[in-house]
Amino acid sequence: MHTVETVLLVLMLGALTGIAARYVRAIPLPLIQIVLGALLSWPQKGLHIAFDPELFLLLFIPPLLFADGWRIPKREFFALYKPILKLALGLVLFTVIGLGYLIHWLIPEIPLTVAFALAAVVSPTDAVAVSAITRNLGMPAQTMHVLEGESLLNDASGLVALKFAVAATLTGLFSWTDVAKDFMWMALGGLGAGALIGWGFAVARDTVTRRLGDVAATQMVLLLVLLPFAAYIVGERIGVSGILAAVAAGITTNFADLSRSEFVAERLQTEGTWAMVESGFNGAIFLLLGLQLPSIIGVTLQEAGHRWWMLAGYALAISTALLALRWIWLTLGVQGSLWKAHREGKMAEKPSHLLTLATTLAGIRGAVTLAGALSVPLLLHNGQPFPSRDLLIFLATGTILFTLVIGSVGLPLVLRRMPPPGEPESAHEERHARLVACKAAIAAMALVKEQAEAADPLWLAQYQESAGRLTQEYRRRIDLLEEPSQLATAEAHTDAPDAVLQRRQRYVVELELRLKSLHVERDALYAERHAHRINDESLRSLVAELDLSEISLRKRLEVARRTLAPDPMPMPEKDPQNTE
Incomplete structure (x- = not known):
């Protein structure tokens, strides 16, 4: 099928499944879209799409993360920066090390560096999946802000960890000093580049619209939609995190919007445009994820033969360990920051075991995990196949499915047992x-x-x-x-x-x-x-x-x-x- 036809079909199916989800409220929309994508590609003559991770990250991730950075309440985001950073940075490192050693111990055929790569792939939560699953479930407001902030920032830390794990596998060399330097450059450089691009756009937009008024509203909205792509491309070209650049551009643009109260037409068009972009791209991401499942599962199970049940057990064990590590980190590493935020009035809900459990189950993995897994190279420098690459992709896919299902089923049950939050401070x-x-x-x-x-x-x-x-x-x-x-x-x-x-x-x-x-x-x-x-x-x-x-x-x-x-x-x- 032609690429243009594929894109149009995926967008159309995303819209249709969004309508269908209004009638089947018991099943979250992402699961409906994943199942539909899998059914479309399962038959021999089904819809098969070559998944290019770099193209996927460029087309779908920047606008969605830009929109999340633009919408997230900045006051709460900066007030809760300590638990957000502990989850976005500390939890990723804790997961990569802890889960990496566990994977190597559980499956000795996977080299330790490849085990670290798999742990890095599954370490970041997915902002799109978290928002899609937890929306309208009654998640406490400040906890939702922490989850959104974590998802916005931990993509960069997870992908940096993946980069060095893959490099260590290819070269056999690893240096904590190089990791720290490169991470600081990619993270701070990405945030700086995105903020600079967002600020430059804001200044240019202000210069134009102060003279023309709302006459240029449509053109400004179009440029705003293209802004996250520009931030991502520039960030990747200069060697920093394009993902964080898109997030920073969204946050900066939101701050600039605070001085544009008189531009009514632009504001209305912006809201409508982003609602359409988010709806279409969200659906496309989960449909594409479903379209990849049959081929990934089929290839791995064909190689495994009668050992397929062992692979399923490995995926279940790794997913369970992933959530267990998240619960441990929340209990030991983040609980103190949450209590302090609660005492200072920055967080209305009191930390509790049920809230910790809900936050654990909200650690949903999604499209970024799949894109990271598929970005692992096929060959080593000596021409040999990358060790256990197909198994890595299969286990990462299993983790995505497990966290999506457990989050969809478990979160409503846990939130139902929590005391009603009452009228929020907002x-x-x-x-x-x-x-x-x-x-x-x-x-x-x-x-x-x-x-x-x-x-x-x-x-x-x-x-x-x-x-x-x-x-x-x-x-x-x-x-x-x-x-x-x-x-x-x-x-x-x-x-x-x-x-x-x-x-x-x-x-x-x-x-x-x-x-x-x-x-x-x-x-x-x-x-x-x-x-x-x-x-x-x-x-x-x-x-x-x-x-x-x-x-x-x-x-x-x-x-x-x-x-x-x-x-x-x-x-x-x-x-x-x-x-x-």
């Missing part, structure tokens, strides 16, 4: 920010004495009437957001909480009525177009206004309904594949 902060914004808007409408005296009397009367209506609207929103006890104290009424509740209920009814009216307006506009009384251009323009209003109304209605709930629960994180 909900309180969001409510406070809404209050501040409403009060600032009210204060901005007040005219100072000099302005009122100098104003035209007719204009002043119209202004005061309009400001009064708008102030009343903001007051209703403030009533909705403030706690009933606060309003009771402010109004000095014993029945204030009941009165506030009634006002909130009326406000919800009003918002629902406004939303229904918007739907009626939109239906009327489409009826006008069907009757050929307006053209398509007018229809798109008018409907776009209603769509923006509906987005605002839906969000306000969601907040209003949440304030009426007796025990507000945390809202699920936004699913980039869900457009509802």
Whole structure:
């Protein structure tokens, strides 16, 4: 099959499986996509795709890691840097050494350096897989931030460890000094290169859009989508981590976006574009992973013959040991940092055995592990086959499947036993920010004495009437957001909480009525177009206004309904594949 046809087919299947997953909620989407990919390639005349690890890392990984770096809350990321670094660096080293010796002891036919290479391949968790599996499962917010931060950074440490393990196998030479130097260069150089590229793009974008405004929004969004590829390519060309360069570019771009509040069209297009990119590329990654499984398993089992059950046992033992090492490191090496973060208020959830178990099961491996395994060279410098290469790929694939399944099955069971987290701190902060914004808007409408005296009397009367209506609207929103006890104290009424509740209920009814009216307006506009009384251009323009209003109304209605709930629960994180 032609490459273009293959790409189109994979993207189409990714979209279709995303729709199917809405009806089969019990099975995580990544597992559905892996199984479908395996079924498509299993028959002799099935879909077979030559997997190029370098091309795969270039096409699919940079935009997804860039998007994760762009979206991850930076305040929590930097506040929890100690446990994140301990997992991203310390756990990788602990896994490579501990699991490497265990693999060599368990399977003596695998040389020690190759065992270290296999341990390095399976050491990094996969940011895409972690997000896909844990999304909407109720994972505590700060723990999810730690997992995301770990996944963003440990790819580089795992791939660096793989590089030196392969080099030691090829040359027979190994130096801890060289490893440390090269790792520092690749990690710090990758972060620096990505930050510099992100900053340069931000400066250029700001220079252009300050002059042109939102007219160039579409072109800027296209350049933003290409930015992670540029960061990755530049990083790889100068010999640093392209993965970390893409992550750093995403983080830097997010910081630059904080000074671009007035560019509405660009912001809306960016959100929609990244939602589509993440949905399509996520599906493509897991489908491609499934497409490789039959050939990998078939080749290895054909060579093993009747020993296939031993290979399956090895994969199970290595996967179990991998999670056991993760649990040990979390318990002994990271628990102290988590407790300290909890005492300092940086982490709301208290560390516990169940939380440690959930974090252990969330150590899911994915596409980066497969790409790393397939990147192992075929031959040594002397022309001999790379020792145990097929077995390494098979065991890495088994680890991916095991962690995906155990995470999909075990995580919901563990999280169900954990105490409900209640309303997250971010909900309180969001409510406070809404209050501040409403009060600032009210204060901005007040005219100072000099302005009122100098104003035209007719204009002043119209202004005061309009400001009064708008102030009343903001007051209703403030009533909705403030706690009933606060309003009771402010109004000095014993029945204030009941009165506030009634006002909130009326406000919800009003918002629902406004939303229904918007739907009626939109239906009327489409009826006008069907009757050929307006053209398509007018229809798109008018409907776009209603769509923006509906987005605002839906969000306000969601907040209003949440304030009426007796025990507000945390809202699920936004699913980039869900457009509802």
